[in-house]
Amino acid sequence: MKELNKYIDQTILKPEVTEKEISSFIEEVIQYKFYAACVNQYWVPLVRKQLPRDIKVCSVVGFPLGASSTQIKVYEAEQMAKIGCDEIDMVMNIGRFKGKDYKYVGKEIKAVVGAGRGALVKVIIETCLLSRDEKIAAARIIAESGAQFVKTSTGFSKGGATVEDVKLLRAVVGPHFGVKASGGIRDYTSAVALIEAGANRIGTSSGVYIVQGAPQTTDKSC
Numbered sequence: 001m002k003e004l005n006k007y008i009d010q011t012i013l014k015p016e017v018t019e020k021e022i023s024s025f026i027e028e029v030i031q032y033k034f035y036a037a038c039v040n041q042y043w044v045p046l047v048r049k050q051l052p053r054d055i056k057v058c059s060v061v062g063f064p065l066g067a068s069s070t071q072i073k074v075y076e077a078e079q080m081a082k083i084g085c086d087e088i089d090m091v092m093n094i095g096r097f098k099g100k101d102y103k104y105v106g107k108e109i110k111a112v113v114g115a116g117r118g119a120l121v122k123v124i125i126e127t128c129l130l131s132r133d134e135k136i137a138a139a140r141i142i143a144e145s146g147a148q149f150v151k152t153s154t155g156f157s158k159g160g161a162t163v164e165d166v167k168l169l170r171a172v173v174g175p176h177f178g179v180k181a182s183g184g185i186r187d188y189t190s191a192v193a194l195i196e197a198g199a200n201r202i203g204t205s206s207g208v209y210i211v212q213g214a215p216q217t218t219d220k221s222c
Helices: 019-032 041-050 070-083 094-098 102-115 132-143 163-173 188-197 207-212
Strands: 008-012 036-039 056-061 087-091 120-124 149-151 178-182 201-204
Touching (some): 008 019, 008 207, 036 087, 087 102, 102 120, 120 178, 132 163, 163 188, 201 207
Parallel strands (some): 056 087, 120 149
């Protein structure tokens, strides 16, 4: 697949990550020209300072549980915008959603979008915790909320992205809304399958391995 790197949000979100590891991560992001670098909030200033402007900086809000108050999520989003985040991946309040308080969920997403001051917002629904009907409902709420992407997973729960879920989300939100597949994507074949299913962004900590696994070809149609 041509320019697979441009689909990838290269990610490093483990809590034990050191500054040395962040520096190596930045070097890889620059070398492979990934679309974005996704890091925990603390590392945003360092990453933004060292990355060229054509590579996006992404961080997370309400991560990984989504159970923070709206006020805390809004504050996080405001701070992320101030220190240089181009994109924000927020976790929706899964408990409130499963309790069918859709008004609360939609209002919270809108508040985070507003606090982000123009940052692109992706909303994580944690598909492994939802029924098919709940996935549909969540995608519809997000599409109406002012966010730009629905994202499958945090990568910290009991399951990650699947082709079936990506196809479903794409069918719900239509061709022009963002779908980010994330969680458990570790090889070239899996990444391509998810893109072909409708994902226009891949979140992974294995971006280097994925890109290196691409078959060498002279076929210009790939």
